[in-house]
Every structure is written in C-alpha cells, then in structure tokens.
Amino acid sequence: MKASNYILPTAKEDPADAVVASHKLMIRAGLVRKSSAGLYNYLPMGLRVLRKIEKIIREEMDASGALEFELPILTPAELWIESGRWELMGKEMFRQKDRHDAEYSLGPTHEESFTSLLKPILKSYKDLPVNVYQIRAKFRDEIRPRFGVIRSREFTMKDAYSFHPDDASLNLTYELMRKVYRKIFSRCGLNTIPVQADSGSMGGSGSEEFMVISPIGEETLALCEKCGYSGNVEKTQVIFKNSGQQEKLSPYEKISTPGKKTINEVAEFTGTIPENTIKSVMYKSDNKENIIVFIRGDREVNEVKLKNFLKSLDLRTLSNEECNSIGCVPGFTGPTIPEKKEYKIIFDTSINPQTAYVTGANETDFHLKFFVPGRDMSFKPETIDLSLASKNDPCPNCSSPLDTQKGIEVGHIFKLGDKYTKAFDFKVSDKNGKQLIPIMGTYGIGVNRTMATIIEQSNDSKGIVWPISVSPFEVSLVSITKGVEELSRIEKIYQYLVQNGIDVFWDDRDLGPGFKFKDSEIVGFPVRLTLGKNFFQDSTFSILNRKSGEEKTSVFLSNEKLLEEINILRKELFFSLEKNN
Ligand SMILES: Nc1ncnc2c1ncn2[C@@H]1O[C@H](COP(=O)(O)OP(=O)(O)OP(=O)(O)O)[C@@H](O)[C@H]1O
Ligand SMILES: [Mg+2]
Ligand SMILES: [Zn+2]
Numbered sequence: 001m002k003a004s005n006y007i008l009p010t011a012k013e014d015p016a017d018a019v020v021a022s023h024k025l026m027i028r029a030g031l032v033r034k035s036s037a038g039l040y041n042y043l044p045m046g047l048r049v050l051r052k053i054e055k056i057i058r059e060e061m062d063a064s065g066a067l068e069f070e071l072p073i074l075t076p077a078e079l080w081i082e083s084g085r086w087e088l089m090g091k092e093m094f095r096q097k098d099r100h101d102a103e104y105s106l107g108p109t110h111e112e113s114f115t116s117l118l119k120p121i122l123k124s125y126k127d128l129p130v131n132v133y134q135i136r137a138k139f140r141d142e143i144r145p146r147f148g149v150i151r152s153r154e155f156t157m158k159d160a161y162s163f164h165p166d167d168a169s170l171n172l173t174y175e176l177m178r179k180v181y182r183k184i185f186s187r188c189g190l191n192t193i194p195v196q197a198d199s200g201s202m203g204g205s206g207s208e209e210f211m212v213i214s215p216i217g218e219e220t221l222a223l224c225e226k227c228g229y230s231g232n233v234e235k236t237q238v239i240f241k242n243s244g245q246q247e248k249l250s251p252y253e254k255i256s257t258p259g260k261k262t263i264n265e266v267a268e269f270t271g272t273i274p275e276n277t278i279k280s281v282m283y284k285s286d287n288k289e290n291i292i293v294f295i296r297g298d299r300e301v302n303e304v305k306l307k308n309f310l311k312s313l314d315l316r317t318l319s320n321e322e323c324n325s326i327g328c329v330p331g332f333t334g335p336t337i338p339e340k341k342e343y344k345i346i347f348d349t350s351i352n353p354q355t356a357y358v359t360g361a362n363e364t365d366f367h368l369k370f371f372v373p374g375r376d377m378s379f380k381p382e383t384i385d386l387s388l389a390s391k392n393d394p395c396p397n398c399s400s401p402l403d404t405q406k407g408i409e410v411g412h413i414f415k416l417g418d419k420y421t422k423a424f425d426f427k428v429s430d431k432n433g434k435q436l437i438p439i440m441g442t443y444g445i446g447v448n449r450t451m452a453t454i455i456e457q458s459n460d461s462k463g464i465v466w467p468i469s470v471s472p473f474e475v476s477l478v479s480i481t482k483g484v485e486e487l488s489r490i491e492k493i494y495q496y497l498v499q500n501g502i503d504v505f506w507d508d509r510d511l512g513p514g515f516k517f518k519d520s521e522i523v524g525f526p527v528r529l530t531l532g533k534n535f536f537q538d539s540t541f542s543i544l545n546r547k548s549g550e551e552k553t554s555v556f557l558s559n560e561k562l563l564e565e566i567n568i569l570r571k572e573l574f575f576s577l578e579k580n581n
Pocket of ligand 3: 395
C-alpha cells in the first residue's frame with residue numbers, strides 16, 4: 001500500500017476528551033475517529049488491526065472445532081421475553097420498533113438467539129457437544145462509555161456458545177476454550193491472566209475473566225505470588241482469623257459523639273482505629289427487601305457477594321429518608337438495633353464476636369464503646385463473607401498475603417448451566433430415549449477492547465509499538481527522494497517486497513524525512529525500512545526495530561538480500577510472541 005493513495009490523518013495533539021494512552025494514540029495515529037458518545041468510525045489503518053485480531057481469533061476458534069455462524073443483530077423481543085431478560089437488561093439494551101410496532105433489541109449478546117436457533121436443529125445427545133460462534137457487532141447503551149473503544153456502545157465481539165449433554169462434556173470444552181483464549185491473546189502479543197470471576201446469582205458454576213494488568217483497568221484482581229491464585233476481588237473469599245475471648249472486657253457504655261458520623265471521625269474521636277469499629281451499610285434488593293449489613297469499619301462491602309447471597313440482580317444503598325422510615329438512624333446505626341420485619345440484618349465475617357468495638361448507638365450523636373457482639377447482642381446474627389478482598393488479605397488457597405492489581409477484562413468464559421436451554425424448553429433425547437436438557441457454556445472476546453488494550457500495554461513516547469501479528473502493516477518503507485528515476489527504483493523494490501509476501505506500507509509522499517519518520521513511529525509499524533540519501537549515494541539501507549530501537553545499516557546487494565534482512569527481523573518478532581506463549 002502506498003501512502004499517497006491512503007487516508008492517514010495523523011495528529012500531533014492529543015484529543016481533548018481522551019484520558020488514556022490507547023484512546024489518544026488511536027485518534028492521533030489516524031486509526032479511528034469519534035462519531036458520537038461511545039461510537040467510533042474505523043479508518044483503513046485501524047480496520048486492518050481489527051481484521052488481523054479477528055483473523056487470529058477465527059483461526060484459533062476454527063482449529064478448536066468451533067463452528068462460525070452469523071446471526072442477525074436485530075433480535076425480536078419475544079426471544080428476550082422468553083428468557084426473562086427483556087426487563088432485566090433494562091436501559092443497557094438498545095430497543096427498536098419496526099413499522100408494525102413489533103419490538104426488537106440490537107443484540108447486546110446472543111445466548112437467546114443461538115439457543116432458539118439450535119433448539120430445532122439439535123435433537124439427540126449424538127448431536128452434542130457443539131461450540132458455535134460469530135464475530136459480530138454488539139450494542140450496549142453503557143451508562144458511562146469511556147476510554148475510547150475500551151467501553152463503547154457499539155463494539156465487535158467474538159461470542160461463542162457451547163451445548164453439552166453433561167458437566168463432564170461442558171468442562172472439557174471450557175478447559176479447551178481456556179487454552180484457546182491464552183493462545184489467541186498471546187498471538188496478539190497480550191499478556192493475560194485468567195482470574196476467577198463471579199458467576200452471578202442465576203445459576204452458572206464457573207467463570208473466568210481474561211485480564212490484562214493495567215493501571216486504567218476497571219477491575220481489581222487479587223493475586224497470590226506463592227500459589228498462583230488469581231481472582232477478581234469481587235469473587236475472592238476473605239478469611240478472617242478471629243481470636244478467642246479477650247481478657248477482662250469492660251461492659252459497654254454509651255458515649256456522646258456529636259456530629260461524628262464517618263468511621264474515621266468516630267475512630268479518631270474515641271481514640272481507636274477503624275479496625276476496632278463496626279459500621280453499617282443499608283441496601284434495598286430488587287425484591288424491595290431492606291438489608292442492614294454490619295461490617296468492620298476498615299472493610300468495604302462486596303456488593304457482588306451480597307447480591308448473590310440475596311439472589312438479587314440489583315442492589316442500591318438506602319437514602320437517609322429511607323433509613324429513617326424503617327427506624328434506623330443514619331450514621332449511628334449499630335448492632336443493638338432490634339430484629340424487625342422491615343429489614344434483614346447480616347453480619348460480615350470480619351466482625352469477631354469476642355472483640356470489643358466502637359459502634360453506633362441507634363441514637364443521633366451517640367456511639368457505644370466496648371461493645372462485644374458475642375456478649376452484648378440479644379440475638380445471633382446471620383454471618384457471611386461479604387468483604388471486598390484487599391491487599392494483604394490472606395490468600396483463600398494458601399493464606400499468604402494477597403497482592404492487588406488493576407486489570408482490563410478482554411475476554412470472559414462462563415459455565416452457564418441450563419438457564420437458557422430450560423427457558424427455551426430445549427431438549428434432546430439421551431441414550432435411553434429419554435429427554436435431557438443440554439447445558440451451556442459461553443465465551444466472549446471484545447475485539448476492539450483487545451486492540452486498545454494491546455496499545456495500553458505497548459506504547460512509548462513516540463507512539464504505538466504494535467506486536468507484529470496485529471500491526472496494520474508489518475513493514476513501513478520510508479523513501480527519501482524526489483527524483484523520478486530514483487522513485488521508480490524504489491517502486492521496483494516495493495513491488496518486489498509485495499510480491500514476496502511482505503505486508504508493507506510505503507510512504508511515497510512528497511514530504512520531509514522527519515515527518516515520515518514521525519508518522520511511521522506514531523502508527524507503530526514494528527519494522528521500518530529506510531531507503532534514503534545513502535541508498536542512492538553509497539547503496540546502503542537501514543532496518544529499524546521499532547520496539548528495541550536498534551537500527552541496522554547494510555549494503556544493498558540485491559532485492560533477495562534485502563528481503564532476507566527484513567524476514568530475519570520479522571521472524572524474530574514473531575518468534576518473541578511465541579516465546580511469551
Ligand atoms: N462496552 C463495551 N465496549 C467494548 N467491549 C466490551 C464492552 N462490554 C463488553 N466488552 C467486551 O466483551 C467481552 C464479553 O462481554 P461480557 O458480557 O462478558 O462483558 P461485561 O462483563 O459486560 O464487561 P464489563 O464488565 O467490562 O462491562 C468482554 O470481556 C469485553 O472484552
Ligand atoms: Mg458490561
Ligand atoms: Zn495462595
């Protein structure tokens with residue numbers, strides 16, 4: 001491809017609305033342009049990256065035996081009503097009416113579509129297992145689209161769905177997909193960590209997210225160096241070693257704490273530390289149940305664990321008015337609150353029944369001191385693990401202190417169980433001619449998010465540094481000459497390279513070398529071949545390794561030798577991707 005025929009609007013300035021490197025660089029390198037909130041146009045250079053990632057995904061999915069499909073993006077409401085998700089998806093789902101007033105959704109995911117498509121096709125256990133997939137646009141009306149294509153409202157997803165007669169079969173495909181994902185991401189030059197993830201309150205028995213460690217990640221991962229445990233903090237079990245009875249604990253007393261509402265204020269005022277306080281957090285579940293959670297003052301409630309426990313899909317904190325209306329005193333609610341039908345009381349395991357705490361007295365401007373839950377409560381509260389795991393918590397496997405890191409989720413694999421097959425009354429006959437409900441797995445990869453995440457992981461002050469496997473072109477050819485004859489010599493070399501399978505972008509424009517080098521660097525081609533003044537004066541050319549910055553100058557002997565030099569570096573770069581595998 002020649003730059004003179006191309007559209008490559010590179011820019012010096014960062015776009016005003018971009019806060020992360022990948023977003024800035026995708027715009028500045030002329031890969032994408034914003035259309036409107038959370039919607040992006042792909043320009044030719046950006047599209048090539050997307051297509052290369054898709055190609056890697058397709059090759060690996062096909063090699064694993066998965067079958068590619070293409071289903072409509074517009075999905076009829078009936079499908080979603082049948083699964084119960086027409087309501088559940090809420091505002092995140094884009095909805096559309098046709099001329100007859102029939103309702104549709106722009107598919108945010110395709111469990112319903114694939115299940116209803118395959119139900120009349122798969123009839124016997126002999127037809128199972130199958131793994132089907134597509135690479136297709138998805139639409140989600142995200143509350144906060146951000147970070148460019150990392151969280152957008154239209155994006156390309158590889159979504160796969162597998163159908164099985166039993167758990168053993170599902171487990172095999174799940175494990176296979178796990179391997180396939182690692183291969184896909186490492187071929188894309190991405191280091192991913194599969195982490196244990198929440199499988200939700202609605203069935204599902206196992207789930208892992210493929211995370212890329214990054215300070216801009218929206219997820220927090222708990223990692224154990226000792227045993228290799230990795231989990232989303234939402235999923236990670238927190239185990240507290242509660243000590244036994246302390247000696248000579250004074251009876252609790254009520255103390256005046258005027259205006260001290262936050263844990264830090266209360267702890268400071270009473271001369272203790274947050275760890276020795278109990279705080280309350282009040283929630284409403286989706287079935288309108290009120291819940292009062294008591295948790296140690298230094299801990300945060302893990303709302304995912306709470307949702308799962310309550311089998312609630314939604315959860316929100318109560319307003320002060322709502323707290324008052326059920327007889328709680330906001331900021332001063334404590335464990336002496338009586339049991340009532342208006343609310344459910346839950347304790348987190350961080351609270352040691354035998355320890356003396358400072359906690360709310362259920363009276364404005366008063367707290368209790370020396371409150372020992374195991375001694376002073378009039379009832380034994382339900383106690384479960386509701387803490388969000390944090391740095392230095394003991395690993396749930398081996399008790400070593402956990403580390404935490406931010407991560408970007410690029411893929412997700414999930415054992416779904418029979419949720420959708422059951423909803424669609426999907427049955428196949430088993431060995432004995434009886435009917436069985438197949439179980440499913442689902443496996444997603446965000447293609448655009450993967451592209452942006454690669455940039456997050458691989459860039460420098462000059463621009464993007466593409467892993468060779470996904471670079472829009474593998475080689476950039478920068479020529480520096482205006483002479484007609486000289487240009488035609490370079491044209492011949494360019495044609496030779498193209499004919500010999502080199503994916504090359506020739507900057508043949510009538511521009512200065514500085515400008516061309518800058519463009520080549522910001523777009524991030526891994527290999528740069530320069531045919532400049534020296535080429536015509538003393539027959540030398542240079543090949544730059546964008547990543548290492550090493551530039552090698554050689555004497556031009558023949559097209560074959562030049563090709564050989566390029567291929568040496570190309571192979572080295574591909575090899576280094578495999579090595580990371
Ligand atoms: N709004 C989005 N923009 C770009 N990619 C997305 C978006 N939402 C999800 N993805 C990608 O699709 C993959 C599969 O979708 P899935 O439904 O598992 O995501 P999700 O759990 O909603 O992700 P998130 O927690 O980031 O919202 C994700 O792993 C991610 O790579
Ligand atoms: Mg989401
Ligand atoms: Zn461990």
